[in-house]
Structure formats: structure tokens, C-alpha cells
Amino acid sequence: MKKILILGGGTGGTIMANRLRKALEKEEWEITLIDRYKTHYYQPGFLFIPFGIYTRHDVMKPKGDFYPAGVNVIFSKIEIIEPLENRVVLEGGKVLNYDYLIIATGTQTKPEETPGLKENLWYKEIFDFYTIEGAVALSHFFKRWEGGHLVMNIAEIPYKCPVAPLEFVFLADAFFHQQGIRDKVKISYVTPLPGAFTKPRATQMLSGLLKEKNIEVIPEFYLESVDNEKKTIKSYDGQEIPFDVLAIVPVNMGSDVIERSGMGDDLNFVPTDKHTLQSEKYENIFVLGDAANLPTSKAGSVVHFASEVLFENLISMIEGRPMLARFDGHANCYIETGFGKGSLIDFNYDTEPLPGTYPLPGIGPFGLLQNTKLNHYGKVIFRWLYWHVLLKGKEMPVENEMSMAGKKL
Amino acid sequence: MGTRTIAGIEIQVNDEGYMMDASQWTPEVARELAKEEGIELTDKHFEVLNFIRDEFLKGNPLTIRKVGKSGIVDIKGLYELFPGGPLKKASKIAGISKPSSCV
Ligand SMILES: Cc1cc2nc3c(=O)[nH]c(=O)nc-3n(C[C@H](O)[C@H](O)[C@H](O)COP(=O)(O)OP(=O)(O)OC[C@H]3O[C@@H](n4cnc5c(N)ncnc54)[C@H](O)[C@@H]3O)c2cc1C
Numbered sequence: 295m296k297k298i299l300i301l302g303g304g305t306g307g308t309i310m311a312n313r314l315r316k317a318l319e320k321e322e323w324e325i326t327l328i329d330r331y332k333t334h335y336y337q338p339g340f341l342f343i344p345f346g347i348y349t350r351h352d353v354m355k356p357k358g359d360f361y362p363a364g365v366n367v368i369f370s371k372i373e374i375i376e377p378l379e380n381r382v383v384l385e386g387g388k389v390l391n392y393d394y395l396i397i398a399t400g401t402q403t404k405p406e407e408t409p410g411l412k413e414n415l416w417y418k419e420i421f422d423f424y425t426i427e428g429a430v431a432l433s434h435f436f437k438r439w440e441g442g443h444l445v446m447n448i449a450e451i452p453y454k455c456p457v458a459p460l461e462f463v464f465l466a467d468a469f470f471h472q473q474g475i476r477d478k479v480k481i482s483y484v485t486p487l488p489g490a491f492t493k494p495r496a497t498q499m500l501s502g503l504l505k506e507k508n509i510e511v512i513p514e515f516y517l518e519s520v521d522n523e524k525k526t527i528k529s530y531d532g533q534e535i536p537f538d539v540l541a542i543v544p545v546n547m548g549s550d551v552i553e554r555s556g557m558g559d560d561l562n563f564v565p566t567d568k569h570t571l572q573s574e575k576y577e578n579i580f581v582l583g584d585a586a587n588l589p590t591s592k593a594g595s596v597v598h599f600a601s602e603v604l605f606e607n608l609i610s611m612i613e614g615r616p617m618l619a620r621f622d623g624h625a626n627c628y629i630e631t632g633f634g635k636g637s638l639i640d641f642n643y644d645t646e647p648l649p650g651t652y653p654l655p656g657i658g659p660f661g662l663l664q665n666t667k668l669n670h671y672g673k674v675i676f677r678w679l680y681w682h683v684l685l686k687g688k689e690m691p692v693e694n695e696m697s698m699a700g701k702k703l
Numbered sequence: 704m705g706t707r708t709i710a711g712i713e714i715q716v717n718d719e720g721y722m723m724d725a726s727q728w729t730p731e732v733a734r735e736l737a738k739e740e741g742i743e744l745t746d747k748h749f750e751v752l753n754f755i756r757d758e759f760l761k762g763n764p765l766t767i768r769k770v771g772k773s774g775i776v777d778i779k780g781l782y783e784l785f786p787g788g789p790l791k792k793a794s795k796i797a798g799i800s801k802p803s804s805c806v
Contacts, residue, residue, distance in 0.1 A: 530781075559769075560766065587764070
């Protein structure tokens with residue numbers, strides 16, 4: 295029996311288990327998937343929880359519902375990967391050998407990396423919404439809040455779903471309008487980037503929206519620490535910004551198991567060939583999703599597009615053929631902008647987000663870099679697609695490789 | 704894009720003043736570029752510059768955090784050496800391209 299081991303059973307691990315089990319003979323290939331938690335969270339839904347749009351129950355399902363029959367699933371913490379031995383050790387000492395390994399252990403938030411962040415005010419007046427706990431705690435806070443200064447800060451780049459904090463301030467603006475207290479709330483968007491986003495055309499469009507919604511942008515702010523007494527955030531170059539409530543994207547790092555195994559960069563992301571998705575060091579190891587150090591967004595859509603390339607290359611390798619599939623860094627993100635509208639960006643390693651229509655040139659129905667009602671429905675539909683199509687590794691109704699058709703230069 | 708003479712060498716730079724060819728770099732060039740940023744280079748500066756040149760030439764992406772973990776300076780120290788945008792300034796003076804923050 296040949297063995298494939300999948301580490302992490304979130305978005306990427308689930309997709310790979312489904313695709314591989316369908317493609318490989320059960321008599322020849324044993325597929326094992328390991329994850330430490332039993333609940334699958336639809337992470338894009340976390341964004342809506344603070345504003346009471348979704349509850350906890352709208353975003354959680356048992357992981358087991360999405361794994362195919364014939365895959366050996368183990369719920370356990372992964373202790374260490376030993377790539378030279380081709381084996382993985384679980385908590386408690388169980389050893390698993392493999393012929394091929396797929397690492398899909400994602401990223402995690404690390405508030406401990408920032409002095410003062412996870413202290414007295416944590417989940418009282420400081421919240422993340424990148425975890426279910428943080429998102430729910432913030433929803434309780436917002437129910438009672440009567441106004442003041444809301445600061446949204448990003449601690450470090452890269453972080454997953456780069457548009458999420460922007461969507462957060464857009465939704466906050468709409469929420470406080472609906473509560474009738476928008477005039478009592480100041481909203482500031484504080485980022486280490488030189489502007490609202492990394493790429494010029496998208497930054498221009500998003501900066502316009504921020505301005506329209508009276509949201510202040512403070513760029514080039516690199517967070518050093520949080521002062522719980524004075525209720526301020528401080529940057530390395532001595533800027534200090536006061537807050538009444540702080541929404542934070544803590545430092546994002548790859549899983550601890552990557553660090554323990556000595557397989558990561560300074561943020562525990564695994565060095566990965568950006569086109570083949572093979573580990574740079576070990577030829578029988580592939581890396582999928584947020585765990586990889588790829589120069590593209592860490593997002594579910596990226597995981598989906600990348601999974602097709604990884605699948606083809608792994609099968610080629612198994613069959614002794616050259617790996618021909620190349621990942622182009624394709625990302626496709628709906629951006630909630632509040633009041634039932636949304637925007638959409640579509641880009642890859644080489645092409646920045648451009649205006650136009652998607653997926654059909656000239657028709658859409660979705661408008662790229664435009665603020666429309668239909669784009670908002672795109673985001674709403676995405677949740678359904680996520681549970682029913684994407685995780686199952688079925689074909690999504692869009693192309694894997696980014697297309698220039700429909701984009702305006 | 705254009706050509707400038709820095710420390711007696713004809714050097715290709717892009718629109719933002721970053722050197723196009725890292726191999727044209729010399730410590731003298733660095734001193735002149737630093738002066739334009741209002742920085743007088745010390746040995747500590749050169750340790751940082753050499754570190755980021757090494758990483759760049761190996762093809763490794765650079766972040767402020769990475770330099771902060773290099774054992775040469777911590778992040779605070781890096782801001783003191785290159786006030787303002789430390790990584791951008793240090794990259795310019797080190798003769799490498801502008802660090803790209805990816806989405
Ligand atoms: C607020 C928010 C909004 C988002 N919005 C969007 C959006 O609109 N569109 C979009 O495309 N994406 C969005 N995303 C991003 C998307 O959810 C992620 O990029 C995607 O889920 C990553 O998949 P993954 O498989 O790489 O990692 P994950 O799905 O995070 O899976 C990693 C798995 O590895 C397991 N694991 C890690 N370490 C260990 C260990 N040591 N032992 C055992 N198990 C381990 C974890 O338990 C987890 O199940 C959003 C994310 C957030 C937080």
C-alpha cells in the first residue's frame with residue numbers, strides 16, 4: 295500500500311481528500327488526513343458575526359461531514375514532521391509514514407507576538423474577528439456600545455484575506471448608521487501598508503469608498519505594542535493612536551508544527567515553489583493554501599484554484615510524468631462594502647486587480663472594482679458554494695487560471 | 704528609468720530611485736545614497752545592508768520582522784538606523800529593488 299498523508303483538514307485539506315480519493319484506487323492508495331479540531335468553520339462568515347448578520351451557528355459544521363468515505367481521518371494534534379524520515383509524529387507518539395505529504399495546516403493568529411495585546415482589555419475592548427471567539431465577543435460588545443473611537447489595525451503582513459479588515463470597517467459604518475449612532479463613532483483604518491491596499495488600481499477605488507464613508511486611513515503604521523492603561527496603540531517609530539475599541543488582525547503565522555519541524559520561514563510559512571506548489575526542499579511534499587509562503591493572497595479562493603494545480607502535479611509525479619501544471623497565483627475576492635453592496639477583485643502573481651466584468655467578458659454578472667448590489671449577492675452565494683461545491687472538490691463555475699478577458703487595462 | 708552618476712559610477716535607477724542592478728553597488732555608492740536620505744552610515748548600518756543584500760541575492764523575501772530577527776538589530780533599532788520607512792530606505796541604500804508587500 296502506498297500512503298498519502300494530508301496534514302490539516304480545513305479548506306485545503308478537505309478539498310484534496312475529496313479529489314484524491316476519487317482519483318486513486320483504494321486497493322493501492324491509503325489516504326490519511328489529520329486535524330486537531332472536529333468543527334469546520336466557514337471563516338469568511340466570521341466577518342458578519344460582530345454585526346449580528348450571522349451567528350455562530352451559520353458558520354459551523356462538523357468537519358467529518360465533508361470528508362469522503364475511504365479516507366482514514368484522525369483527530370489529533372500533529373506534533374512534528376520529519377521530512378528526512380518521511381514520517382509524521384502525532385501527539386502521544388503515534389508515528390505515520392508516508393510516500394507523499396500534503397501540508398495544509400493554514401495560518402493562525404498570534405496576539406502573544408505583540409506586547410500588551412492579549413492583556414486586561416482582551417475581549418473587553420480589544421477584539422479580533424479572525425477567530426470564532428473574538429467575533430462572538432465583539433458582537434456582544436457592539437450590541438451595547440454607545441459610540442466613541444473604533445480603530446481597526448493590522449499588526450503584520452502578510453495576513454489572510456487581505457480585504458477582510460476593509461470589509462469590516464465598511465460593515466461597521468453601515469451598522470452604526472442602522473443603530474442611529476454613526477455621528478457618535480469615529481472609524482480609523484490603521485495599516486502597515488502605504489495605502490488602503492497593496493495594488494494601485496484597487497487602492498484607488500477602495501480609498502475613494504473609505505473617504506465617501508468618512509473612514510480615516512492611517513498608513514505606514516507598524517504596530518509595536520498596546521498600552522492598556524492609556525488605551526493606545528504604539529508604532530515602532532513612536533506614533534501613538536488612542537482607541538475606545540480596538541479591532542485587530544493579530545500577527546498571522548503558520549502553524550506551530552511547522553516551526554517545531556524547522557520547515558518554515560520567519561513567520562512559519564513553508565517555502566514553496568510558487569508554480570508547482572511543491573516544497574522547495576523536499577520533492578515528495580506539497581503545500582496548499584495559507585500554510586505556503588506564496589506571494590499571493592491567503593484566501594479560500596486561492597486554495598481552491600491552487601488545489602487543481604497541486605492535484606495534477608501530484609498525480610503526474612505518482613505516474614512518473616513531468617509536472618506540467620503551473621499555478622499563476624489566481625485570487626478572486628468579493629469585498630463587502632456595506633448597505634447591501636459589494637465589490638470584486640480578480641488578480642494573480644503578475645496582474646493587479648483591474649476594472650471590468652466577471653466571469654463573462656462584457657456581461658458579468660459581477661463588476662470588477664465596481665460597487666454593486668450583485669457583487670454582494672456573489673458573496674452571499676459564496677457561502678453556499680463553499681459548503682456544497684468547493685469543499686467537495688467539485689468544479690466551481692469559474693476558470694482556474696486567471697483570464698484577461700473582460701478586464702480593462 | 705534613467706541613469707545617474709553615483710560615486711563616479713554610471714548607475715541605472717528606476718523612477719523611484721531604486722538601483723536596477725544590485726551588482727553595481729559599492730559601499731561608496733551606499734554612502735552617497737544614504738546622504739540623500741539624510742543618513743550618515745555607520746558599521747551597524749553596513750551590517751544591516753549586507754544582511755539584506757545577502758537575503759535579496761538568495762531570492763528570499765524581506766520583511767521588517769525578518770531583519771528584526773537577524774540578530775543584528777531589533778525592529779526598534781532598525782527604525783532608529785533608517786527613520787521613516789526602514790525597509791524601503793535600507794533597500795534603496797543597499798542597491799536592491801523596492802521590497803514588494805504581497806497581498
Ligand atoms: C475573517 C475572515 C474572512 C475571510 N474571508 C474570505 C473570503 O471572503 N474569501 C476567501 O476566499 N477567503 C476568505 N478567508 C480566508 C479563508 O478562510 C482561508 O484562506 C482558508 O480557509 C485557508 O484554508 P487552508 O486549508 O489553508 O487553512 P484552514 O482552513 O485554516 O485549515 C488549516 C487546518 O489545519 C489544522 N491544523 C493546524 N495545525 C495543526 C496541528 N499542529 N495539528 C493538527 N491540525 C492542525 C487546523 O485545525 C485547521 O483545520 C477569510 C478568513 C477570515 C479569517
